[in-house]
Amino acid sequence: MGEWSFLGDFLEKVHKHSTVVGKVWLTVLFIFRMLVLGTAAESSWGDEQSDFMCDTQQPGCENVCYDKAFPISHVRFWVLQIIFVSTPSLVYMGHAMHTVRMEEKRKMKEAEIEARENKNGGDTYYQQKCSVAKEETKLSGWDEAGGQIILRGSLLNTYVYSILIRTAMEVAFIVGQYVLYGIFLETLYICQRAPCPHPVNCYVSRPTEKNVFIVFMLAVAVLSLFLSLAELYHLGWKKAKERCSRSYKASPSTAPGRLESAPQAERPQMYTPPPDFNQCLSSPNGKFISPFSNKMASQQNTANFATERVHGQEDAAGEGPFIKSSYVESPEVASECAAPAFPENYFNEKRRLSKASRASSKARSDDLSV
Amino acid sequence: MSWAFLRDLLSGVNKYSTGIGRIWVAVVFLFRLLVYVAAAENIWKHEHDEFECNIKQPGCENVCFDHFFPVSHIRFWALQLIMVSTPSLLVVFHVAYRENREKRHNQKLYKNPGKIDGGLLCTYLISLILKTGLEIFFLILFYKLYNGFKIPRLVKCDIKPCPNTVDCYISKPTEKMIFLYFLVATSCLCIILNLSELSYLMFKYSTKCYLKRHVKNQQ
Numbered sequence: 001m002g003e004w005s006f007l008g009d010f011l012e013k014v015h016k017h018s019t020v021v022g023k024v025w026l027t028v029l030f031i032f033r034m035l036v037l038g039t040a041a042e043s044s045w046g047d048e049q050s051d052f053m054c055d056t057q058q059p060g061c062e063n064v065c066y067d068k069a070f071p072i073s074h075v076r077f078w079v080l081q082i083i084f085v086s087t088p089s090l091v092y093m094g095h096a097m098h099t100v101r102m103e104e105k106r107k108m109k110e111a112e113i114e115a116r117e118n119k120n121g122g123d124t125y126y127q128q129k130c131s132v133a134k135e136e137t138k139l140s141g142w143d144e145a146g147g148q149i150i151l152r153g154s155l156l157n158t159y160v161y162s163i164l165i166r167t168a169m170e171v172a173f174i175v176g177q178y179v180l181y182g183i184f185l186e187t188l189y190i191c192q193r194a195p196c197p198h199p200v201n202c203y204v205s206r207p208t209e210k211n212v213f214i215v216f217m218l219a220v221a222v223l224s225l226f227l228s229l230a231e232l233y234h235l236g237w238k239k240a241k242e243r244c245s246r247s248y249k250a251s252p253s254t255a256p257g258r259l260e261s262a263p264q265a266e267r268p269q270m271y272t273p274p275p276d277f278n279q280c281l282s283s284p285n286g287k288f289i290s291p292f293s294n295k296m297a298s299q300q301n302t303a304n305f306a307t308e309r310v311h312g313q314e315d316a317a318g319e320g321p322f323i324k325s326s327y328v329e330s331p332e333v334a335s336e337c338a339a340p341a342f343p344e345n346y347f348n349e350k351r352r353l354s355k356a357s358r359a360s361s362k363a364r365s366d367d368l369s370v
Numbered sequence: 371m372s373w374a375f376l377r378d379l380l381s382g383v384n385k386y387s388t389g390i391g392r393i394w395v396a397v398v399f400l401f402r403l404l405v406y407v408a409a410a411e412n413i414w415k416h417e418h419d420e421f422e423c424n425i426k427q428p429g430c431e432n433v434c435f436d437h438f439f440p441v442s443h444i445r446f447w448a449l450q451l452i453m454v455s456t457p458s459l460l461v462v463f464h465v466a467y468r469e470n471r472e473k474r475h476n477q478k479l480y481k482n483p484g485k486i487d488g489g490l491l492c493t494y495l496i497s498l499i500l501k502t503g504l505e506i507f508f509l510i511l512f513y514k515l516y517n518g519f520k521i522p523r524l525v526k527c528d529i530k531p532c533p534n535t536v537d538c539y540i541s542k543p544t545e546k547m548i549f550l551y552f553l554v555a556t557s558c559l560c561i562i563l564n565l566s567e568l569s570y571l572m573f574k575y576s577t578k579c580y581l582k583r584h585v586k587n588q589q
Binding site: 004006007010042049050058059060062063064066067070071072073075076079080083086087090094098195 | 393401404407408423537543
């Protein structure tokens with residue numbers, strides 16, 4: 001079991017930067033495949049050749065019959081399956097780490113530029129550089145405040161490709177296992193191969209116990225396949241939804257405030273977030289209350305509410321051309337709102353309750369961690 | 371067998387490697403070390419007990435096994451893994467030497483002791499050449515020792531005290547062959563990675579040198 005810690009350490013890092021379904025998949029991999037393989041299955045197959053008995057005294061006959069019956073042992077097959085199925089996630093992790101490293105280099109360069117500019121006193125150039133750097137941050141998919149990777153652009157593509165390849169590997173191994181051994185192991189194997197003088201009866205050791213594990217591992221493989229497909233669907237659906245809402249956003253009348261505030265929404269918590277429209281709308285009960293009494297303010301409310309709706313749709317897709325892979329605190333849409341300043345914690349509480357803040361609630365306790 | 375030491379060593383190496391170097395470390399960990407420990411070791415566990423000759427003459431099996439497997443495949447690969455990972459230690463030692471030097475002189479001698487430039491670049495290149503050389507050496511040695519990359523099902527043996535040519539049967543030849551091909555393929559992949567890293571570094575630093583010289587000439 002200790003040998004799997006090699007792979008386990010790598011996959012822990014992947015676990016940090018995965019979607020929820022990805023985390024579930026990793027947990028299934030760790031517990032139901034690696035752990036079961038390392039502890040139970042290995043000992044069940046431990047005496048597979050020594051207890052493989054053939055009804056003959058001919059030396060060498062058992063060897064060749066065992067070799068014919070089991071070209072590759074189930075356990076070794078599953079080891080290879082786990083390794084090949086985990087590899088695409090590691091490629092994604094490599095890309096993510098590369099992104100992190102590029103981001104750190106960029107930050108260092110920024111700091112150098114800042115130091116240089118402060119010396120020279122050239123503010124405007126620095127501001128330009130800063131804004132360019134912010135653009136790069138957005139493109140790179142790195143959230144400074146949360147320290148998490150945001151799935152967008154090329155990183156999202158890598159993630160999707162890794163899931164596709166993983167799915168293909170699962171299917172290949174499931175089909176491979178079926179082609180090699182079928183589903184169940186037979187107790188009796190009839191073998192005719194030199195130097196066996198005639199067809200001999202060979203008896204597999206512990207066939208029932210092995211069948212239990214074979215069915216279990218097959219079921220877990222199918223479950224992993226299903227999880228991979230679910231993740232693909234989840235990502236694809238989100239992307240399609242976001243594209244739809246983007247085309248909806250393209251019509252000019254609906255959300256002027258949203259477009260202006262989009263850079264602010266995406267910018268991480270380096271600035272004090274402007275008051276959230278949710279503060280105006282939501283109460284502890286989640287009901288709508290209007291703190292305004294005049295007509296103009298309530299007209300503004302209606303406009304802002306429409307804005308919030310649009311933002312809520314986009315939040316479901318993940319605020320523009322990316323999908324949040326982790327629950328990271330980020331400031332909500334800035335809309336004009338004359339509500340009184342709420343204390344920080346209350347603000348965060350409201351975020352959880354309001355519809356529009358779906359994508360930005362804190363990491364929940366029910367997120368699986370391995 | 372505890373490979374944790376090698377794992378810790380290679381994790382240290384990872385810090386001072388280029389991108390391709392990190393891929394090499396990942397390939398060595400996953401496709402060689404993990405496969406060796408989780409799968410291959412168990413296949414070769416009882417190879418001597420399961421090696422059977424068609425004879426009752428005592429001692430015949432022993433001498434035949436010894437003749438056909440002077441070094442067991444699995445031990446050969448363990449040795450190969452260790453030897454191939456060791457040159458990376460040179461880089462770690464050099465970085466430690468740099469840091470030590472900075473501490474002794476109490477001043478910042480290097481912009482970044484871990485950055486691959488100057489003397490460390492030479493050490494890195496030497497380690498790459500050694501790694502590649504050792505991989506190729508082990509592959510050729512394996513080929514010569516076992517007459518190719520194959521594991522036959524049946525071998526014929528007529529060494530004393532076997533009274534005549536006897537048939538001896540190797541256990542699990544198909545499974546052993548699958549893992550043999552796998553480990554040879556990963557070995558070749560590691561050679562390719564090392565060679566690409568070597569050419570990338572040489573190209574990068576010769577371009578840097580050339581540009582520096584060009585700028586100097588212009589000035």
